[in-house]
Amino acid sequence: MCVRLFSRLAVGLLLMGGVATAGIPVVGQDGEVPSLAPLVDTVSPAVVNIATRSEIPRSGNPLLDDPFFRRFFDLPQPPRERPAQSLGSGVIVDAGAGYVLTNHHVVAEADEIRVGLQDGRELEATLIGSDPETDLAVLQVPAEGLTALPLGDSDRLRVGDYVMAIGNPFGLDHTVTTGVVSGLDRVLPGNGGARLQSFIQTDASINPGNSGGALVSLRGELVGINTAILSRGGGNIGIGFAIPSNMAQRVMAQIIEYGEVRRGVLGVRVQDLTPEIAQAFGLEQGGGALVAQVAPGSAAARAGLESGDVITAVNGQAINNANDLANAIGLLRVGTEVEITFLRDGRERRVTAVVEDPASGSVSAERLHPALAGARFSELDERSPLFGEVRGVLVTGVEPGSRAARYLREGDVILSVNREPVPNLAAFRRAVRGAERLLLNIRRGESAFFVLLR
Structure with missing residues (x-):
């Protein structure tokens, strides 16, 4: 329904000599004005406002901590901590259990977390767990009268697909912006310490306070968790990033089960295989993750991987660069058996490795x-x-x-x-x-x- 209305709007704007006046809606043959309002009405109750409160150490003049100095000048003992508050967004993904998905950086170090619903209710939330590696966190609120947003398959997204971002930028509840998927598998260095990254890039406006909000497809499904923007001055310039829903779903499952992500390690250091390095190795292709080092006694070493091997696939999933391998292994549970396809001396080979618990060898x-x-x-x-x-x-x-x-x-x-x-x-x-x-x-x-x- 919404896809049809959006298409009619786009086609209508191209009529009348190919020029349309901005701000003038196109009326269809049935007299209806195309709108995304029905979709917004459906998904908005699942998007929540998240307010946190924490106590952080107060920085000040060290003289004020000196008892003699305070007594001499008759000064009171200054408070050692000061309250801090922050605002963000979240998405209800399981109405029956009361699970809310948001960003790790929204709730990090929070002493108190409150979730505001569209109907005006404020609920105290419990932090089930969070994962700084992917910048995701799972909260739980009392499961009464909640509406959840169904999870979509983010792997089906294509550049150019229409999407809608819903969140609470600058404290403005349930702000809706629209745009398209501008890019896929983006890496954003320095994003709050997150190391596992495969972002959806979108030009749907994302601003401070949108973090943890929903990126929604025109099917009304959650396809991403809004998390960051690229900006010189802190404002939106049309380059926003969201964590894919498939990555969020895998991380959330572990957090709900264990309270944390039990991430395994393979024991390799890899780098991108550039065309120049591929030529030096006598390889025709330039994609893959080049193994630069194998940790002694690691899962990779036991499987037979060596420095100079080029990993091209994990469990049949193509590996185009080092970031692809980090995401493929970093989202696997400890003890998972994986099939690794790699090139050695120009010949394709396969080995099986068991992703191991990094704490087992400590x-x-x-x-x-x-x-x-x-x-x-x-x-x-x-x-x-x-x-x-x-x-x-x-x-x-x-x-x-x-x-x-x-x-x-x-x-x-x-x-x-x-x-x-x-x-x-x-x-x-x-x-x-x-x-x-x-x-x-x-x-x-x-x-x-x-x-x-x-």
């Missing part, structure tokens, strides 16, 4: 050295952006308030112990056992430093 530090109490370590793999750039041991967890928390953070890479390189976990174990003191060389992001432990 080691608790209490067994290694008391100075490291509270930390966990594992082999350096694709979980770290430093994989392939440095050789060392990855810090996979640090207990708050522990001894290790004074100097280690999750994601740090230990490069050496007592000036001896530790390229793997076995070397790290040998270096720390029995040592009276530990001189650690730590890589954190783009910086590196030494720490002396006794």
